[in-house]
Amino acid sequence: MPSAAATETPGPGPTGRRGRPGYDQQSVLNVAVEVFNRHGYDATSMGILAENLGISKSAIYHHVPSKEDLLSLALEQALGGLESVWEAPETQHGTAEERLEFVVRSTVRVLTERLPFVTLLLRLRGNTETERKAMERRRGFDRKVAELIGEARAEGTVRSDIDPRTxxxxxxxxxxxxxxxxxPGGALTPERLADDVVAVLFNGLRAGRA
Amino acid sequence: MPSAAATETPGPGPTGRRGRPGYDQQSVLNVAVEVFNRHGYDATSMGILAENLGISKSAIYHHVPSKEDLLSLALEQALGGLESVWEAPETQHGTAEERLEFVVRSTVRVLTERLPFVTLLLRLRGNTETERKAMERRRGFDRKVAELIGEARAEGTVRSDIDPRTxxxxxxxxxxxxxxxxxPGGALTPERLADDVVAVLFNGLRAGRA
Incomplete structure (x- = not known):
């Protein structure tokens, strides 16, 4: 996922040294996403955003034309990361179970690297056109994983006694x-978490099944 | 969980046959919870609630003194259901693994029976005192499950190669x-879902581990 890695830590944050801090679009976005996640997108006004950024509303409009554009840019960072999982060669060869494990592991990595952006994506309610388009792209991702689960069942590596949709x-x-x-930044690294998630999902919590 | 079963389908919904529908507190609550889940609690005004109920704001105040009281009553239905899990005798005897399976199964039942109420609980952000109190009660429930996981690790039935917090x-x-x-109401019954969740959590997705 080279494109995911490239934007992993987006933007430098406020950079001004005197007076009002200088923002670029990415750092405005980073703050906006935190505020959306805290208050909910619907309940966040441009006034609340301006307050959190410590700049005027018109200064925000210098970076993005509207609140919905902020949402759209933020969701792109989540969706772009998730969709880049399928560009890796590991999704093209091996058994379906191996590919499924790779996709789960990569998805955990994108989630941890772009945590606030994916959080925003997962909490969408579909009240606006931008939200509905993003949810449709997310469903596209989910469908590809569901297909992989179907392949793994067919090859006999994933259990078939439970409805594949479940x-x-x-x-x-x-x-x-x-x-x-x-x-992020604690003792539990993204890599270890990915290992743990794969272990629990594929082998279960019962002892002696590693 | 007798208390859970007793309020499983709360209230009769609007009951008036002519003119404006008559509501009792429970049916106001049922509608309010749906609206909170759709728009977010913060973004839902008493005006929006009145619109969805088809009654005036003052008619709502006849049933509850404030929006926060509606929230509090709704959260009580979620938390009361979850907490009643621990009143069952099955949580008092057997191996820790058996008790853990029972608690997971019962939790799935409460979730499916009181779906909108538990949804509201799980989406809380902690912006008000009512929310923070409910989140603390939810953490109390979570702590008891975590203790049970610890016991099951100690007795050697749950894997110990992953951090118990994870x-x-x-x-x-x-x-x-x-x-x-x-x-609710589809082909996947709460009982079947509970079986599936227990199967996946304890045995994993890999074939041949039932």
Whole structure:
């Protein structure tokens, strides 16, 4: 996922040394996403954003034409990261189970690297056109994973005694829930978390199944 | 969970046959919870609620003194259901693994029976005192499950190669995510879903581990 890595830590944040801080679009976006996640997108006005940024509303409009454009740019960072998972050669060869494990592991990495952006994506309610388009792209990602689960069932590596839609839902439930509790920079590295998620999802919690 | 079952389908909904529908407190609550989940609690005004109920704001105040009281009553239905899990005798005897399976199964049942109420609980952001109190009660529930996971590790039935906090987080992630997609009344019954969740969580997705 080279494109994911390239924008992993987006922007430098406020850079001004005197007076009002200078923002670029990415650092405005970083703050906006935190505020959207804290208050909800609908409940966040440009006034609230301006307050959190410490700049005027018109200064925000210098970077983006509207609140919905901010949302759109933020969601692109989440969706672009997730979609780049499928560009890796590991998704093109090997058994379906190996490819599924790779996709789960890569998805965990994108989630942890772009945590606030994916959080925003996962909390969308679909009240605006921008939200609905993003949710459709997210469903496209989910469909590809569901197809992979289907292939793994067909090759006999993933259990077939549970409805594949339920398997898919529970897999996404486990993976996506990471955004609710994971805090970057702690003892639990993204790599270790990815290992743990793959271990629990594929082998279960019962002892002696590693 | 007798108390859970008793209020499983709360209230009769609008009951008036002529003119404006008559509501009792529970049916006001049922509508309010749906609206909170759709728009977010912060973004929902009493005016929006009145519109959705088809009654005046003052008619709502006849049932509850404030929006925050509506929230409090709704959260009580979620938390009361979850807490009643621990009143069952099955949580008092057997191995820790058996008790953990029982608690997971019961939690899935409460989630599916009180879906909109638990959804509201899980989406809280902690912006008000009512929200923070509810989140503290939810953490109390989570702590008891975490203790049970610790016991099951100690007795050697649950894997010990993953940090118990991660195990606990992933377990809740899988279970709680059900509120995001489960729709009551379909082919997937709450009982079957509970079986599937227990099977995936304890045995994993890999074939041949039932």
């Amino acid at each position: 398997v898919s839902r529970l897999l996404f439930g486990t993976v996506n829930s990471i955004v609710e509790w994971y805090r | 195990v606990s987080r992933l377990l809740f992630g899988t279970v709680n995510s059900i509120v995001e997609w489960y729709r």
